[in-house]
Amino acid sequence: MRKIIYSLLFCGLALSASAQDTEGQQIGVYQQAEDDYDIGRIDTARVQLLNNIQYFKGNVLQSAYRLLALCDIASDNDTEAERYVKQLLDENPYYSTTLNDPPRFIDMVERIRSGRTATITTASSQSETLNEVPVPTVLITEEMIRNCGGRNLQEVLAAYVPGMHIVDGNDDINIAMRGIYSNGQEKILIMLNGHRLNSYATNIAAPDFSISLEKLKQIEVLRGPASSLYGGVALTAVVNLITKQGADVDGIQVKGAYGNYGQAHGNMLFGKRYFDLDLLVWGTIHHASGEKMNIEPEEDIYNHRTTEVVVGRIGKKPSYDFGIQMKWKDLQFLYDTHFSQIVAPLTMSTLAKPYLYDDYKTYNGIKPSFATKSHHADLSYQRSFGKLNLTGRLTYDNSDLTHYQVISEYEFSDFGHYLTDNPSILAIFAQDGLSRYINGQEQNYGVQLKGDISYINTKSHKGSLAFGAEFSHFQLDDVRYMLGYNYTSSIPEIYKISELGKGNENSYNAFLQLKHQWGPVIFNAGLRYDHKNRGSASNINEFSPRVALIFLQPKWNVKLSYSKSFVDAPYLYRKTNSFLMTFQSNTDNIDEDLMAESLHSYQLTFAGNEWIPGLNFEVNGFYNRAKNIIMTHIIEYLNEGNNEAMGVELMANYRLRRFTADFNMSWIHTMKNNVLARDINTNNNTPKLMSNLVLGWQATKQLKLHSHLGFMGKQETYNTDVVQIIAANKFYNTYLYYVDIGDMEEAQGWYELYEMANSRIVYARDLDARAILDLGAEYQLGKITLGVDIHNLFDTHGNLSGMNAKRVPQKGRWFTFSVAYKF
Numbered sequence: 001m002r003k004i005i006y007s008l009l010f011c012g013l014a015l016s017a018s019a020q021d022t023e024g025q026q027i028g029v030y031q032q033a034e035d036d037y038d039i040g041r042i043d044t045a046r047v048q049l050l051n052n053i054q055y056f057k058g059n060v061l062q063s064a065y066r067l068l069a070l071c072d073i074a075s076d077n078d079t080e081a082e083r084y085v086k087q088l089l090d091e092n093p094y095y096s097t098t099l100n101d102p103p104r105f106i107d108m109v110e111r112i113r114s115g116r117t118a119t120i121t122t123a124s125s126q127s128e129t130l131n132e133v134p135v136p137t138v139l140i141t142e143e144m145i146r147n148c149g150g151r152n153l154q155e156v157l158a159a160y161v162p163g164m165h166i167v168d169g170n171d172d173i174n175i176a177m178r179g180i181y182s183n184g185q186e187k188i189l190i191m192l193n194g195h196r197l198n199s200y201a202t203n204i205a206a207p208d209f210s211i212s213l214e215k216l217k218q219i220e221v222l223r224g225p226a227s228s229l230y231g232g233v234a235l236t237a238v239v240n241l242i243t244k245q246g247a248d249v250d251g252i253q254v255k256g257a258y259g260n261y262g263q264a265h266g267n268m269l270f271g272k273r274y275f276d277l278d279l280l281v282w283g284t285i286h287h288a289s290g291e292k293m294n295i296e297p298e299e300d301i302y303n304h305r306t307t308e309v310v311v312g313r314i315g316k317k318p319s320y321d322f323g324i325q326m327k328w329k330d331l332q333f334l335y336d337t338h339f340s341q342i343v344a345p346l347t348m349s350t351l352a353k354p355y356l357y358d359d360y361k362t363y364n365g366i367k368p369s370f371a372t373k374s375h376h377a378d379l380s381y382q383r384s385f386g387k388l389n390l391t392g393r394l395t396y397d398n399s400d401l402t403h404y405q406v407i408s409e410y411e412f413s414d415f416g417h418y419l420t421d422n423p424s425i426l427a428i429f430a431q432d433g434l435s436r437y438i439n440g441q442e443q444n445y446g447v448q449l450k451g452d453i454s455y456i457n458t459k460s461h462k463g464s465l466a467f468g469a470e471f472s473h474f475q476l477d478d479v480r481y482m483l484g485y486n487y488t489s490s491i492p493e494i495y496k497i498s499e500l501g502k503g504n505e506n507s508y509n510a511f512l513q514l515k516h517q518w519g520p521v522i523f524n525a526g527l528r529y530d531h532k533n534r535g536s537a538s539n540i541n542e543f544s545p546r547v548a549l550i551f552l553q554p555k556w557n558v559k560l561s562y563s564k565s566f567v568d569a570p571y572l573y574r575k576t577n578s579f580l581m582t583f584q585s586n587t588d589n590i591d592e593d594l595m596a597e598s599l600h601s602y603q604l605t606f607a608g609n610e611w612i613p614g615l616n617f618e619v620n621g622f623y624n625r626a627k628n629i630i631m632t633h634i635i636e637y638l639n640e641g642n643n644e645a646m647g648v649e650l651m652a653n654y655r656l657r658r659f660t661a662d663f664n665m666s667w668i669h670t671m672k673n674n675v676l677a678r679d680i681n682t683n684n685n686t687p688k689l690m691s692n693l694v695l696g697w698q699a700t701k702q703l704k705l706h707s708h709l710g711f712m713g714k715q716e717t718y719n720t721d722v723v724q725i726i727a728a729n730k731f732y733n734t735y736l737y738y739v740d741i742g743d744m745e746e747a748q749g750w751y752e753l754y755e756m757a758n759s760r761i762v763y764a765r766d767l768d769a770r771a772i773l774d775l776g777a778e779y780q781l782g783k784i785t786l787g788v789d790i791h792n793l794f795d796t797h798g799n800l801s802g803m804n805a806k807r808v809p810q811k812g813r814w815f816t817f818s819v820a821y822k823f
Contacts, residue, residue, distance in 0.1 A: 169802025225565030262289025
């Protein structure tokens with residue numbers, strides 16, 4: 001046995017040494033060809049590369065394609081040069097040129113990458129052009145991110161993605177898609193290089209300052225349901241953040257920014273490529289003290305101790321994002337950790353009044369805020385076997401979640417009686433300075449296997465199959481649920497609630513996707529099955545289909561698609577309902593086993609390419625039908641929402657050498673909608689019309705100017721009045737009391753009072769139309785870049801709202817000055 005082991009070990013060492021020798025030979029051949037090119041021996045370099053091209057792999061192969069293109073450019077053979085650039089981009093869709101590359105090569109790469117030939121991997125789990133993707137898609141490049149002046153992911157998405165708009169539920173940074181949203185951002189799947197960032201306990205991934213924009217190469221956005229590939233959370237859209245590669249940075253970049261309202265921002269990028277090893281390291285911190293403003297009397301319908309609110313405040317600890325990405329041949333490792341702490345300007349969203357932030361107790365270093373600290377790790381290995389490509393992936397996610405919310409500055413005894421008849425809880429709600437603190441630590445382990453195979457590739461037919469399976473294990477290790485009173489006091493932790501919150505869930509899924517092309521026609525269909533063992537009687541079993549038909553022409557294309565998606569009720573929502581049942585006397589309306597939300601979507605898209613040189617456009621019409629949307633009923637969660645909407649979206653971009661323009665406009669009409677089981681059948685916190693225009697102009701070789709004009713039409717926000725809810729509940733209970741004792745005359749009087757209060761529970765308010773202009777400039781001084789950005793130039797003030805929230809005041813004029821340096 002020992003001899004066999006020694007023999008196998010010897011063979012392995014020999015094979016490893018042989019592989020290293022082969023790799024060294026490849027690098028040596030390439031370096032010799034590069035030396036020949038540098039001294040003008042163009043033909044010799046080309047012959048060297050072509051004689052060995054079949055042996056090159058990984059980054060050496062990419063470098064070889066680049067050098068072949070440079071050789072042909074030097075020989076004025078643009079046709080052959082373009083062929084090698086296309087092969088380079090096929091090998092690496094995210095390849096970036098450097099400042100040292102010849103301008104003709106840079107222009108060729110950008111021209112081939114843009115428009116028709118731009119590629120993404122998010123839509124079908126394999127590289128394909130924007131014309132071939134089965135659903136409407138937005139590709140936001142690094143240059144576009146800079147041009148819009150977005151300070152965080154929310155602002156970038158709102159600027160470029162038709163149908164996406166900002167909503168404000170008071171607690172967290174949030175965004176909606178086609179009128180569907182929640183208290184937090186939990187309807188859109190956000191990924192980093194294909195790795196899920198959404199929490200497994202809350203489904204939330206806030207597009208806030210904890211996601212660094214400087215590290216991004218591009219953002220791929222699928223507009224519409226995508227559960228056929230990505231399962232739960234991909235209800236309304238998918239956002240895949242693609243990082244730069246080390247070669248894109250090729251050194252060290254540092255940036256610092258400072259602005260009004262205590263803004264401070266720092267960023268560092270290090271990137272390098274050493275043949276088959278590509279390394280990227282990033283770090284970003286951000287802080288803001290916030291803008292103080294006074295709420296007008298009509299904006300605050302309850303008693304208050306102060307009229308001052310602070311908008312845009314980050315907690316005492318700054319937001320940050322640190323990470324590393326390494327690629328070595330077919331092996332890739334990703335690690336990212338980020339932290340965010342957003343301070344709500346108002347108390348609990350259904351009350352929404354100013355409060356004295358500094359007077360409240362500190363828990364684990366945190367004042368009232370929504371705080372999340374997360375770690376994400378991802379190890380993947382990709383291997384090709386002829387026409388079969390396989391990728392295996394191991395994932396790990398860990399998050400510490402805190403929701404520390406001020407309920408009311410004043411005593412709220414009526415609210416206490418609405419919740420419970422427990423004397424100890426009622427005594428708390430008879431005090432001032434009421435708050436609620438929830439904290440939990442989650443972990444998730446996952447393993448994935450994905451692959452694709454080309455089963456036919458001829459002149460008239462192209463076909464491929466993509467498939468995959470995944471297992472994940474989620475657990476919530478610790479839960480704290482506390483009620484605070486008198487600002488700095490709190491009841492002892494309830495052990496029963498802590499134990500009730502702990503738990504684990506296992507998820508299994510598999511998907512299959514077919515893509516077949518007959519000449520100009522592409523048929524794309526996929527199906528995914530998801531099973532989640534909730535640890536209760538209501539396990540999840542969901543099938544998510546997608547079907548698309550595409551007709552391609554050189555200058556235009558048409559797409560017709562249907563897709564269905566779902567998102568399971570967040571674990572923490574289900575557990576919160578369970579918490580409430582431990583001390584609430586009336587639990588008739590509380591559901592411990594909330595149902596999954598679902599969305600069916602039909603889309604018809606027409607796109608035109610280069611009808612005028614540099615101009616591309618897309619028109620998309622959609623019809624959405626959503627069911628079982630989870631809504632907040634004061635503090636419990638219910639599957640009460642349904643949404644049926646249609647709309648038209650226009651997107652266009654225009655590209656010249658020194659000027660770019662990006663425009664989008666959306667019209668959304670809601671036919672069916674409800675708030676707390678009341679039909680409103682119109683848009684809620686969603687403008688019928690919204691549009692964005694982003695311009696970029698390279699005024700001189702050193703000076704770059706950019707601007708963003710955003711418009712949101714008039715909106716209606718439908719809110720719930722807590723006082724009327726409590727009154728209706730009190731009147732109804734009194735009515736039942738008189739019915740029980742047989743006094744029907746008195747009962748009728750109380751029932752009339754109940755009906756009156758009940759009719760006033762849901763009320764509407766207007767949100768005025770608003771146009772906001774942002775301006776910015778960058779000036780290049782060698783390796784130094786000076787920048788200035790002004791957001792909301794004309795200091796227009798307004799309000800936004802969110803799910804079951806009052807009107808929340810928005811930021812005025814904010815500006816920053818920045819300095820960046822490239823080592």
